[in-house]
Amino acid sequence: MPVVRISGNPNISVETKREMVKKVSEIxxxxxxxxxxxxxxxxxxxxxxxxxxxxxxxxxxx
Amino acid sequence: MPVVRISGNPNISVETKREMVKKVSEIxxxxxxxxxxxxxxxxxxxxxxxxxxxxxxxxxxx
Amino acid sequence: MPVVRISGNPNISVETKREMVKKVSEIxxxxxxxxxxxxxxxxxxxxxxxxxxxxxxxxxxx
Amino acid sequence: MPVVRISGNPNISVETKREMVKKVSEIxxxxxxxxxxxxxxxxxxxxxxxxxxxxxxxxxxx
Amino acid sequence: MPVVRISGNPNISVETKREMVKKVSEIxxxxxxxxxxxxxxxxxxxxxxxxxxxxxxxxxxx
Amino acid sequence: MPVVRISGNPNISVETKREMVKKVSEIxxxxxxxxxxxxxxxxxxxxxxxxxxxxxxxxxxx
Known part of the structure; x- marks a missing residue:
């Protein structure tokens, strides 16, 4: 906990997911x-x- | 906002989704x-x- | 199943919820x-x- | 109702799902x-x- | 991960929640x-x- | 779309929510x-x- 669910369209790269998870988790x-x-x-x-x-x-x- | 999440089984056509989204969104x-x-x-x-x-x-x- | 989750703001009446659930469920x-x-x-x-x-x-x- | 959503990784067998659903539903x-x-x-x-x-x-x- | 979301009506005691979380988590x-x-x-x-x-x-x- | 659901404990201020929504939305x-x-x-x-x-x-x- 906390849990963040990001619902979006499918076309983002692993590298983009990596960055997004890092930054969103930090915030x-x-x-x-x-x-x-x-x-x-x-x-x-x-x-x-x-x-x-x-x-x-x-x-x-x- | 609002957000409507419809969880169902997989076998509905695009045309059915089109109609469902239109009507549910209107309501x-x-x-x-x-x-x-x-x-x-x-x-x-x-x-x-x-x-x-x-x-x-x-x-x-x- | 199916399950429909409607996430919205709080200010709708019971009567409105009644109508919305009826119509959305039918569709x-x-x-x-x-x-x-x-x-x-x-x-x-x-x-x-x-x-x-x-x-x-x-x-x-x- | 109630609805239980179990979000996990993909690699569990149908037999495991069968058991998990049975036990979780009972509880x-x-x-x-x-x-x-x-x-x-x-x-x-x-x-x-x-x-x-x-x-x-x-x-x-x- | 995994995350289990249990959506139910409101009238269960803390003790019941304690037991439910323990057993569901184990399964x-x-x-x-x-x-x-x-x-x-x-x-x-x-x-x-x-x-x-x-x-x-x-x-x-x- | 996209939709981000952040599930956490209740004790964060409006100012913190404001900042979190701004930054998460940007990312x-x-x-x-x-x-x-x-x-x-x-x-x-x-x-x-x-x-x-x-x-x-x-x-x-x-």
């Missing part, structure tokens, strides 16, 4: 005044046909 | 008295071996 | 071709100071 | 004093590159 | 063949007016 | 190469009696 640890070891981050990918924004699928908005 | 926008542009919908699929109901996996209930 | 049941009895809906409320949009808390955007 | 049903039929369990898998612990991706911690 | 640790120290459990409460089952609010089903 | 926007306007952050609080770590409630671990 959340600092915000909750907890050791970074306590932070769990889950990166979740949704395809564009599984994301709705403004009543439309993302694949229909571009 | 939620109306319920919260917010513009439909603010509604995010996430459609999440679970295989039948990853769903438990009444203590059994779905694959064991049929 | 999701129809979309997944399942009996409405199988649909679970969870309504989750976040205060405006706990919602971030575009890098700002909602309380700072109005 | 949760007993804890909430509800029939086991009311318990839904969702098993969610994250690859090691999508899990952060202590500021690092799991793939970087071993 | 999940065993299932994923991981030390129990790695298991995070989040207990989430929903009022009966915020839970929909079969298209109705729980407060309307009794 | 996630940059990681997914998307405008910051598309980022939703949900801050969720769990009391210590509702958090299990290593098979124990947090209130029993201190």
């Amino acid at each position: 959340v640890a600092e915000s909750y005044n907890l050791p970074i070891e306590t932070i769990t981050v889950l990166i979740e990918a949704f395809e564009r046909e599984d994301i709705g924004a403004g009543g439309k699928l993302l694949i229909d908005r571009d | 939620v926008a109306e319920s919260y008295n917010l513009p439909i542009e603010t509604i995010t919908v996430l459609i999440e699929a679970f295989e039948r071996e990853d769903i438990g109901a009444g203590g059994k996996l779905l694959i064991d209930r049929d | 999701v049941a129809e979309s997944y071709n399942l009996p409405i009895e199988t649909i679970t809906v969870l309504i989750e409320a976040f205060e405006r100071e706990d919602i971030g949009a575009g890098g700002k808390l909602l309380i700072d955007r109005d | 949760v049903a007993e804890s909430y004093n509800l029939p086991i039929e009311t318990i839904t369990v969702l098993i969610e898998a994250f690859e090691r590159e999508d899990i952060g612990a202590g500021g690092k991706l799991l793939i970087d911690r071993d | 999940v640790a065993e299932s994923y063949n991981l030390p129990i120290e790695t298991i995070t459990v989040l207990i989430e409460a929903f009022e009966r007016e915020d839970i929909g089952a079969g298209g109705k609010l729980l407060i309307d089903r009794d | 996630v926007a940059e990681s997914y190469n998307l405008p910051i306007e598309t980022i939703t952050v949900l801050i969720e609080a769990f009391e210590r009696e509702d958090i299990g770590a290593g098979g124990k409630l947090l209130i029993d671990r201190d």
Whole structure:
């Protein structure tokens, strides 16, 4: 604890995930005044046909 | 915001997702008295071996 | 199963929740071709100071 | 309702899922004093590159 | 990691939560063949007016 | 989309939430190469009696 769930589209590289997890964990640890070891981050990918924004699928908005 | 997460089994078509997102977004926008542009919908699929109901996996209930 | 989680701000009435659950459940049941009895809906409320949009808390955007 | 979401890494067998769902459902049903039929369990898998612990991706911690 | 989220109604005692967390953590640790120290459990409460089952609010089903 | 859910304990100030949302949104926007306007952050609080770590409630671990 704390747990951070990041739900986004699928196309980010491992290197980007590495950086994102590092920075987000640091910020959340600092915000909750907890050791970074306590932070769990889950990166979740949704395809564009599984994301709705403004009543439309993302694949229909571009 | 608001965010709607729909967790179901995997076998629905893009056309069905399109309709579901449209209608659910309209209802939620109306319920919260917010513009439909603010509604995010996430459609999440679970295989039948990853769903438990009444203590059994779905694959064991049929 | 399916499970629908609706995360929104807190100020909607029981009557509105009643209508929203009824309509959302009907649409999701129809979309997944399942009996409405199988649909679970969870309504989750976040205060405006706990919602971030575009890098700002909602309380700072109005 | 209740709904139990178990987020873990991907490498567990169907037999293990079967046992886990059975036992977890029994405990949760007993804890909430509800029939086991009311318990839904969702098993969610994250690859090691999508899990952060202590500021690092799991793939970087071993 | 793993993370277990248990979403249920609000009326369970601390003692019941204690037992439930202990047993669920043991089962999940065993299932994923991981030390129990790695298991995070989040207990989430929903009022009966915020839970929909079969298209109705729980407060309307009794 | 993307949506970031941060589940932590309840005792952080509005000012801390403000900073956390700003920084996390910036990092996630940059990681997914998307405008910051598309980022939703949900801050969720769990009391210590509702958090299990290593098979124990947090209130029993201190």
